[in-house]
Amino acid sequence: MSTAALIQEVLSWVLVVSGAFFALVGAFGTWRLPDFWSRLHAASVTDSAGMILLIAGMCLQSGLTLVTVKLIVIGIFLFITGPTATHAVANAALVSGLRPREAEGLIAAEPEPLTVAGGAEGDAEGTRKETAGAA
Amino acid sequence: MFVVATIMIILGMVLTLMRLFGGPTVYDRVLAVNLFGTLTVLLIAVKGFLSGRPDFLDIALLYALINFVGTIAVLKFFRYRAIGDYARTRDDEEEQS
Amino acid sequence: MRIIGAFVVLVVLWLLLSGIYTPMIVGLGVASAGLAVLVVRRMDLVDSDPVELALKPLGFPLYLFWLLGEIAKANWAVTRIILAAQMPIRQHLFAVQVTQKTDLGQVIFANSITLTPGTITVETEPERFLVHAVAYTPGTIGELTEMDRRVSAAEAV
Numbered sequence: 349m350s351t352a353a354l355i356q357e358v359l360s361w362v363l364v365v366s367g368a369f370f371a372l373v374g375a376f377g378t379w380r381l382p383d384f385w386s387r388l389h390a391a392s393v394t395d396s397a398g399m400i401l402l403i404a405g406m407c408l409q410s411g412l413t414l415v416t417v418k419l420i421v422i423g424i425f426l427f428i429t430g431p432t433a434t435h436a437v438a439n440a441a442l443v444s445g446l447r448p449r450e451a452e453g454l455i456a457a458e459p460e461p462l463t464v465a466g467g468a469e470g471d472a473e474g475t476r477k478e479t480a481g482a483a
Numbered sequence: 484m485f486v487v488a489t490i491m492i493i494l495g496m497v498l499t500l501m502r503l504f505g506g507p508t509v510y511d512r513v514l515a516v517n518l519f520g521t522l523t524v525l526l527i528a529v530k531g532f533l534s535g536r537p538d539f540l541d542i543a544l545l546y547a548l549i550n551f552v553g554t555i556a557v558l559k560f561f562r563y564r565a566i567g568d569y570a571r572t573r574d575d576e577e578e579q580s
Numbered sequence: 581m582r583i584i585g586a587f588v589v590l591v592v593l594w595l596l597l598s599g600i601y602t603p604m605i606v607g608l609g610v611a612s613a614g615l616a617v618l619v620v621r622r623m624d625l626v627d628s629d630p631v632e633l634a635l636k637p638l639g640f641p642l643y644l645f646w647l648l649g650e651i652a653k654a655n656w657a658v659t660r661i662i663l664a665a666q667m668p669i670r671q672h673l674f675a676v677q678v679t680q681k682t683d684l685g686q687v688i689f690a691n692s693i694t695l696t697p698g699t700i701t702v703e704t705e706p707e708r709f710l711v712h713a714v715a716y717t718p719g720t721i722g723e724l725t726e727m728d729r730r731v732s733a734a735e736a737v
Binding site: 370373376377380381382385386388389390392393395396397400414417418421427428430431432434435438439442447448449450 | 596597599648651652655658659662663667669671672673690691694695696697698700701702703710712714
Protein backbone atom coordinates (compact mmCIF):
# COMPACT_ATOMS: atom_id res chain seq x y z
CA MET A 349 0.00 0.00 0.00
CA SER A 350 1.46 3.34 -1.03
CA THR A 351 1.64 6.31 1.29
CA ALA A 352 -1.10 8.23 -0.53
CA ALA A 353 -3.49 5.29 -0.28
CA LEU A 354 -2.68 4.93 3.41
CA ILE A 355 -3.39 8.61 4.05
CA GLN A 356 -6.68 8.32 2.13
CA GLU A 357 -7.67 5.27 4.16
CA VAL A 358 -6.87 6.86 7.52
CA LEU A 359 -8.59 10.12 6.60
CA SER A 360 -11.78 8.39 5.49
CA TRP A 361 -11.68 6.29 8.70
CA VAL A 362 -11.55 9.47 10.77
CA LEU A 363 -14.29 11.19 8.75
CA VAL A 364 -16.71 8.24 8.82
CA VAL A 365 -16.30 7.52 12.52
CA SER A 366 -16.54 11.19 13.56
CA GLY A 367 -19.57 11.61 11.31
CA ALA A 368 -21.26 8.64 12.96
CA PHE A 369 -20.29 10.12 16.33
CA PHE A 370 -22.01 13.42 15.52
CA ALA A 371 -25.07 11.57 14.18
CA LEU A 372 -25.25 9.71 17.49
CA VAL A 373 -24.78 12.92 19.49
CA GLY A 374 -27.66 14.55 17.63
CA ALA A 375 -29.96 11.61 18.33
CA PHE A 376 -28.81 11.54 21.95
CA GLY A 377 -29.61 15.24 22.21
CA THR A 378 -33.15 14.80 20.92
CA TRP A 379 -33.61 12.18 23.60
CA ARG A 380 -31.98 14.10 26.42
CA LEU A 381 -32.74 17.80 26.04
CA PRO A 382 -35.65 19.07 28.11
CA ASP A 383 -38.05 20.71 25.65
CA PHE A 384 -39.04 20.88 22.00
CA TRP A 385 -37.19 24.07 21.08
CA SER A 386 -33.84 22.83 22.32
CA ARG A 387 -34.37 19.45 20.66
CA LEU A 388 -34.56 21.20 17.29
CA HIS A 389 -30.93 22.21 17.68
CA ALA A 390 -29.84 18.68 18.53
CA ALA A 391 -31.50 17.33 15.38
CA SER A 392 -29.65 20.04 13.48
CA VAL A 393 -26.31 18.52 14.58
CA THR A 394 -27.12 15.23 12.83
CA ASP A 395 -28.40 17.10 9.78
CA SER A 396 -25.24 19.14 9.31
CA ALA A 397 -22.10 17.70 10.87
CA GLY A 398 -23.05 14.03 10.89
CA MET A 399 -24.29 14.06 7.30
CA ILE A 400 -21.42 16.11 5.86
CA LEU A 401 -18.68 14.11 7.57
CA LEU A 402 -20.17 10.71 6.72
CA ILE A 403 -20.71 11.63 3.06
CA ALA A 404 -17.20 13.09 2.81
CA GLY A 405 -15.70 9.96 4.36
CA MET A 406 -17.56 7.67 1.97
CA CYS A 407 -16.54 9.87 -0.98
CA LEU A 408 -12.88 9.43 -0.01
CA GLN A 409 -13.42 5.70 0.34
CA SER A 410 -14.87 5.27 -3.15
CA GLY A 411 -12.45 7.51 -5.06
CA LEU A 412 -13.32 9.02 -8.43
CA THR A 413 -16.26 6.87 -9.53
CA LEU A 414 -19.97 7.24 -10.20
CA VAL A 415 -20.53 6.26 -6.57
CA THR A 416 -18.95 9.56 -5.53
CA VAL A 417 -21.29 11.44 -7.85
CA LYS A 418 -24.30 9.75 -6.26
CA LEU A 419 -22.98 10.51 -2.77
CA ILE A 420 -22.52 14.17 -3.71
CA VAL A 421 -26.06 14.31 -5.13
CA ILE A 422 -27.41 12.87 -1.86
CA GLY A 423 -25.23 15.29 0.10
CA ILE A 424 -26.41 18.38 -1.80
CA PHE A 425 -30.02 17.25 -1.47
CA LEU A 426 -29.76 16.71 2.29
CA PHE A 427 -27.79 19.98 2.63
CA ILE A 428 -30.75 21.90 1.20
CA THR A 429 -33.71 19.93 2.54
CA GLY A 430 -32.39 19.33 6.07
CA PRO A 431 -32.62 22.94 7.25
CA THR A 432 -35.81 23.48 5.24
CA ALA A 433 -37.55 20.61 7.05
CA THR A 434 -36.26 21.85 10.42
CA HIS A 435 -37.54 25.34 9.63
CA ALA A 436 -40.91 23.89 8.60
CA VAL A 437 -41.25 22.02 11.91
CA ALA A 438 -40.22 25.08 13.94
CA ASN A 439 -42.53 27.36 11.98
CA ALA A 440 -45.49 25.00 12.34
CA ALA A 441 -44.88 24.78 16.09
CA LEU A 442 -44.66 28.56 16.39
CA VAL A 443 -47.85 29.14 14.39
CA SER A 444 -49.69 26.57 16.49
CA GLY A 445 -48.84 28.58 19.58
CA LEU A 446 -45.89 26.73 21.09
CA ARG A 447 -43.45 29.25 22.57
CA PRO A 448 -39.91 28.69 23.87
CA ARG A 449 -39.27 29.22 27.55
CA GLU A 450 -36.99 32.25 27.74
CA ALA A 451 -33.88 32.07 29.86
CA GLU A 452 -33.86 34.11 33.07
CA GLY A 453 -32.84 37.71 32.61
CA LEU A 454 -33.87 37.83 28.96
CA ILE A 455 -36.84 39.81 27.74
CA ALA A 456 -39.70 37.65 26.51
CA ALA A 457 -39.99 36.57 22.89
CA GLU A 458 -40.53 39.09 20.13
CA PRO A 459 -44.19 39.71 19.40
CA GLU A 460 -45.77 37.83 16.53
CA PRO A 461 -47.96 40.10 14.44
CA LEU A 462 -48.50 37.49 11.74
CA THR A 463 -49.95 34.63 13.78
CA VAL A 464 -53.40 36.17 14.12
CA ALA A 465 -56.19 34.46 12.20
CA GLY A 466 -56.10 36.70 9.12
CA GLY A 467 -52.34 36.99 8.75
CA ALA A 468 -51.47 33.32 9.22
CA GLU A 469 -52.58 32.41 5.72
CA GLY A 470 -50.46 34.98 3.87
CA ASP A 471 -47.49 34.03 5.98
CA ALA A 472 -47.98 30.36 5.20
CA GLU A 473 -47.94 31.26 1.53
CA GLY A 474 -44.48 32.75 1.89
CA THR A 475 -43.19 29.69 3.72
CA ARG A 476 -44.48 27.39 1.02
CA LYS A 477 -42.86 29.48 -1.71
CA GLU A 478 -39.56 29.41 0.08
CA THR A 479 -39.76 25.64 0.43
CA ALA A 480 -40.50 25.23 -3.25
CA GLY A 481 -37.68 27.55 -4.20
CA ALA A 482 -35.17 25.70 -2.03
CA ALA A 483 -36.16 22.29 -3.28
CA MET B 484 -14.73 1.17 10.34
CA PHE B 485 -18.13 0.83 8.69
CA VAL B 486 -19.13 -1.66 11.37
CA VAL B 487 -18.45 0.99 14.03
CA ALA B 488 -20.38 3.60 12.06
CA THR B 489 -23.31 1.23 11.52
CA ILE B 490 -23.55 0.40 15.21
CA MET B 491 -23.43 4.08 16.21
CA ILE B 492 -26.11 5.04 13.69
CA ILE B 493 -28.39 2.20 14.82
CA LEU B 494 -27.89 3.30 18.43
CA GLY B 495 -28.90 6.81 17.38
CA MET B 496 -31.99 5.43 15.66
CA VAL B 497 -33.00 3.64 18.87
CA LEU B 498 -32.68 6.89 20.83
CA THR B 499 -34.71 8.71 18.17
CA LEU B 500 -37.41 6.04 18.40
CA MET B 501 -37.57 6.57 22.15
CA ARG B 502 -38.18 10.27 21.55
CA LEU B 503 -40.72 9.36 18.87
CA PHE B 504 -42.76 7.27 21.29
CA GLY B 505 -42.28 9.56 24.28
CA GLY B 506 -42.46 12.99 22.65
CA PRO B 507 -45.05 15.09 24.45
CA THR B 508 -46.16 17.22 21.48
CA VAL B 509 -46.88 16.22 17.91
CA TYR B 510 -44.00 18.42 16.71
CA ASP B 511 -41.54 16.41 18.79
CA ARG B 512 -42.72 13.36 16.94
CA VAL B 513 -42.48 14.98 13.52
CA LEU B 514 -38.97 16.11 14.37
CA ALA B 515 -38.08 12.59 15.48
CA VAL B 516 -39.50 11.07 12.30
CA ASN B 517 -37.52 13.53 10.19
CA LEU B 518 -34.34 12.76 12.11
CA PHE B 519 -35.05 9.04 11.85
CA GLY B 520 -35.34 9.43 8.08
CA THR B 521 -32.00 11.24 7.84
CA LEU B 522 -30.38 8.52 9.94
CA THR B 523 -31.96 5.88 7.70
CA VAL B 524 -30.48 7.49 4.60
CA LEU B 525 -27.05 7.49 6.22
CA LEU B 526 -27.51 3.92 7.44
CA ILE B 527 -28.45 2.65 3.98
CA ALA B 528 -25.41 4.37 2.47
CA VAL B 529 -23.05 3.00 5.13
CA LYS B 530 -24.62 -0.45 4.87
CA GLY B 531 -23.91 -0.42 1.13
CA PHE B 532 -20.24 0.20 1.79
CA LEU B 533 -20.21 -2.36 4.61
CA SER B 534 -21.38 -5.13 2.28
CA GLY B 535 -19.22 -3.87 -0.60
CA ARG B 536 -22.22 -3.04 -2.80
CA PRO B 537 -22.56 0.74 -3.12
CA ASP B 538 -25.61 0.24 -5.36
CA PHE B 539 -27.66 0.83 -2.24
CA LEU B 540 -27.05 4.55 -2.78
CA ASP B 541 -29.96 4.74 -5.23
CA ILE B 542 -32.27 3.56 -2.48
CA ALA B 543 -30.76 6.09 -0.09
CA LEU B 544 -31.39 8.90 -2.57
CA LEU B 545 -34.98 7.80 -3.02
CA TYR B 546 -35.46 7.59 0.73
CA ALA B 547 -34.12 11.13 1.15
CA LEU B 548 -36.67 12.41 -1.38
CA ILE B 549 -39.58 10.57 0.25
CA ASN B 550 -38.52 11.64 3.74
CA PHE B 551 -38.55 15.34 2.86
CA VAL B 552 -41.85 15.23 1.00
CA GLY B 553 -43.41 13.16 3.80
CA THR B 554 -42.33 15.59 6.54
CA ILE B 555 -43.70 18.58 4.65
CA ALA B 556 -46.95 16.74 3.89
CA VAL B 557 -47.51 15.77 7.53
CA LEU B 558 -46.80 19.33 8.71
CA LYS B 559 -49.14 20.75 6.10
CA PHE B 560 -51.83 18.35 7.21
CA PHE B 561 -51.51 19.32 10.85
CA ARG B 562 -51.59 22.99 9.95
CA TYR B 563 -54.54 23.02 7.56
CA ARG B 564 -56.20 19.66 8.22
CA ALA B 565 -56.06 19.10 4.45
CA ILE B 566 -53.39 18.11 1.94
CA GLY B 567 -54.92 19.26 -1.36
CA ASP B 568 -54.68 22.65 -3.02
CA TYR B 569 -57.66 24.07 -1.20
CA ALA B 570 -56.62 24.19 2.42
CA ARG B 571 -59.40 25.59 4.55
CA THR B 572 -58.41 28.63 6.55
CA ARG B 573 -59.90 29.91 9.74
CA ASP B 574 -61.67 32.65 7.79
CA ASP B 575 -63.59 30.08 5.75
CA GLU B 576 -64.66 28.25 8.87
CA GLU B 577 -65.91 31.49 10.40
CA GLU B 578 -67.90 32.30 7.30
CA GLN B 579 -69.55 28.90 7.31
CA SER B 580 -70.42 28.84 10.98
CA MET C 581 -36.75 26.63 -24.12
CA ARG C 582 -37.46 25.62 -20.53
CA ILE C 583 -38.77 22.29 -21.83
CA ILE C 584 -35.48 21.54 -23.61
CA GLY C 585 -33.51 22.58 -20.53
CA ALA C 586 -35.55 20.30 -18.28
CA PHE C 587 -35.12 17.43 -20.76
CA VAL C 588 -31.33 17.84 -20.88
CA VAL C 589 -31.10 18.02 -17.08
CA LEU C 590 -33.17 14.85 -16.69
CA VAL C 591 -31.09 12.91 -19.24
CA VAL C 592 -27.84 13.98 -17.58
CA LEU C 593 -29.24 12.94 -14.20
CA TRP C 594 -30.16 9.52 -15.64
CA LEU C 595 -26.67 9.08 -17.13
CA LEU C 596 -25.03 9.99 -13.82
CA LEU C 597 -27.23 7.72 -11.72
CA SER C 598 -27.43 4.63 -13.94
CA GLY C 599 -23.80 4.02 -14.87
CA ILE C 600 -24.71 1.46 -17.54
CA TYR C 601 -24.09 2.77 -21.03
CA THR C 602 -25.58 0.17 -23.37
CA PRO C 603 -27.80 1.56 -26.16
CA MET C 604 -30.95 0.04 -24.70
CA ILE C 605 -30.54 1.48 -21.19
CA VAL C 606 -29.57 4.93 -22.47
CA GLY C 607 -32.51 4.77 -24.89
CA LEU C 608 -34.84 3.92 -22.01
CA GLY C 609 -33.41 6.89 -20.12
CA VAL C 610 -34.04 9.28 -22.98
CA ALA C 611 -37.55 7.87 -23.39
CA SER C 612 -38.43 8.24 -19.70
CA ALA C 613 -37.02 11.78 -19.59
CA GLY C 614 -39.13 12.62 -22.63
CA LEU C 615 -42.22 11.12 -21.00
CA ALA C 616 -41.65 13.06 -17.78
CA VAL C 617 -41.21 16.32 -19.68
CA LEU C 618 -44.34 15.58 -21.71
CA VAL C 619 -46.40 14.95 -18.57
CA VAL C 620 -45.12 18.12 -16.91
CA ARG C 621 -45.95 20.08 -20.04
CA ARG C 622 -49.47 18.67 -20.14
CA MET C 623 -49.91 19.54 -16.48
CA ASP C 624 -48.80 23.08 -17.34
CA LEU C 625 -46.39 23.17 -14.45
CA VAL C 626 -43.52 24.82 -16.32
CA ASP C 627 -43.75 28.47 -15.42
CA SER C 628 -42.24 31.17 -17.56
CA ASP C 629 -40.20 32.76 -14.78
CA PRO C 630 -36.61 33.05 -15.90
CA VAL C 631 -34.21 31.07 -13.76
CA GLU C 632 -31.98 33.68 -12.22
CA LEU C 633 -29.03 32.65 -10.14
CA ALA C 634 -28.13 36.11 -8.94
CA LEU C 635 -24.95 34.98 -7.21
CA LYS C 636 -21.33 35.91 -7.71
CA PRO C 637 -19.56 32.94 -9.34
CA LEU C 638 -16.51 33.35 -7.12
CA GLY C 639 -18.03 34.98 -4.06
CA PHE C 640 -20.64 32.31 -3.42
CA PRO C 641 -18.26 29.30 -3.24
CA LEU C 642 -16.05 31.34 -0.93
CA TYR C 643 -19.11 32.01 1.23
CA LEU C 644 -19.86 28.27 1.28
CA PHE C 645 -16.36 27.54 2.60
CA TRP C 646 -16.77 30.19 5.27
CA LEU C 647 -20.15 28.66 6.12
CA LEU C 648 -18.57 25.21 6.53
CA GLY C 649 -16.16 26.67 9.06
CA GLU C 650 -19.04 28.28 10.96
CA ILE C 651 -20.96 24.97 10.90
CA ALA C 652 -17.95 23.18 12.39
CA LYS C 653 -17.62 25.71 15.21
CA ALA C 654 -21.36 25.77 15.98
CA ASN C 655 -21.54 21.96 15.94
CA TRP C 656 -18.77 21.73 18.47
CA ALA C 657 -20.55 24.22 20.74
CA VAL C 658 -23.89 22.39 20.57
CA THR C 659 -22.20 19.00 21.07
CA ARG C 660 -20.62 20.34 24.26
CA ILE C 661 -24.03 21.54 25.46
CA ILE C 662 -25.62 18.15 24.78
CA LEU C 663 -22.86 16.16 26.48
CA ALA C 664 -22.41 18.51 29.47
CA ALA C 665 -23.68 17.21 32.80
CA GLN C 666 -25.55 20.46 33.50
CA MET C 667 -26.88 21.46 30.11
CA PRO C 668 -26.18 25.22 29.90
CA ILE C 669 -29.28 26.22 27.95
CA ARG C 670 -30.21 29.88 27.53
CA GLN C 671 -33.10 29.94 25.09
CA HIS C 672 -34.03 33.16 23.38
CA LEU C 673 -36.19 34.20 20.45
CA PHE C 674 -34.98 37.36 18.76
CA ALA C 675 -35.20 39.26 15.48
CA VAL C 676 -32.45 39.67 12.90
CA GLN C 677 -32.44 42.30 10.19
CA VAL C 678 -32.43 41.00 6.60
CA THR C 679 -30.64 43.03 3.94
CA GLN C 680 -30.72 40.65 0.95
CA LYS C 681 -32.52 41.98 -2.11
CA THR C 682 -33.40 38.76 -3.95
CA ASP C 683 -35.58 35.90 -2.75
CA LEU C 684 -32.73 33.48 -3.39
CA GLY C 685 -30.43 35.49 -1.15
CA GLN C 686 -33.00 35.45 1.66
CA VAL C 687 -33.48 31.70 1.28
CA ILE C 688 -29.72 31.18 1.46
CA PHE C 689 -29.48 33.36 4.57
CA ALA C 690 -32.38 31.60 6.31
CA ASN C 691 -31.02 28.16 5.45
CA SER C 692 -27.54 29.17 6.60
CA ILE C 693 -28.93 30.26 9.97
CA THR C 694 -30.75 26.96 10.36
CA LEU C 695 -27.81 24.91 9.12
CA THR C 696 -25.52 26.19 11.86
CA PRO C 697 -26.69 24.32 14.96
CA GLY C 698 -27.60 26.56 17.84
CA THR C 699 -29.66 28.99 15.78
CA ILE C 700 -32.85 28.26 13.84
CA THR C 701 -34.92 30.54 11.65
CA VAL C 702 -38.41 30.24 13.06
CA GLU C 703 -40.35 32.82 11.11
CA THR C 704 -39.65 34.82 7.97
CA GLU C 705 -41.06 38.32 7.69
CA PRO C 706 -40.37 40.87 4.95
CA GLU C 707 -37.74 42.88 6.82
CA ARG C 708 -36.56 40.51 9.52
CA PHE C 709 -36.24 36.89 10.54
CA LEU C 710 -37.21 35.55 13.93
CA VAL C 711 -34.36 33.37 15.14
CA HIS C 712 -34.33 30.97 18.06
CA ALA C 713 -31.02 30.39 19.83
CA VAL C 714 -30.44 27.59 22.31
CA ALA C 715 -27.43 29.13 24.04
CA TYR C 716 -27.92 32.86 23.68
CA THR C 717 -25.01 35.19 24.36
CA PRO C 718 -24.84 38.91 23.61
CA GLY C 719 -22.50 38.07 20.70
CA THR C 720 -25.02 35.88 18.89
CA ILE C 721 -26.69 38.75 17.08
CA GLY C 722 -23.29 40.07 15.99
CA GLU C 723 -22.40 36.72 14.42
CA LEU C 724 -25.69 36.62 12.51
CA THR C 725 -25.23 40.20 11.31
CA GLU C 726 -21.82 39.18 10.00
CA MET C 727 -23.41 36.23 8.17
CA ASP C 728 -26.09 38.55 6.76
CA ARG C 729 -23.38 40.90 5.48
CA ARG C 730 -21.50 38.04 3.80
CA VAL C 731 -24.62 36.65 2.09
CA SER C 732 -25.46 40.14 0.81
CA ALA C 733 -21.88 40.48 -0.45
CA ALA C 734 -22.13 37.17 -2.35
CA GLU C 735 -25.30 38.38 -4.04
CA ALA C 736 -24.99 39.83 -7.54
CA VAL C 737 -27.84 42.25 -8.01
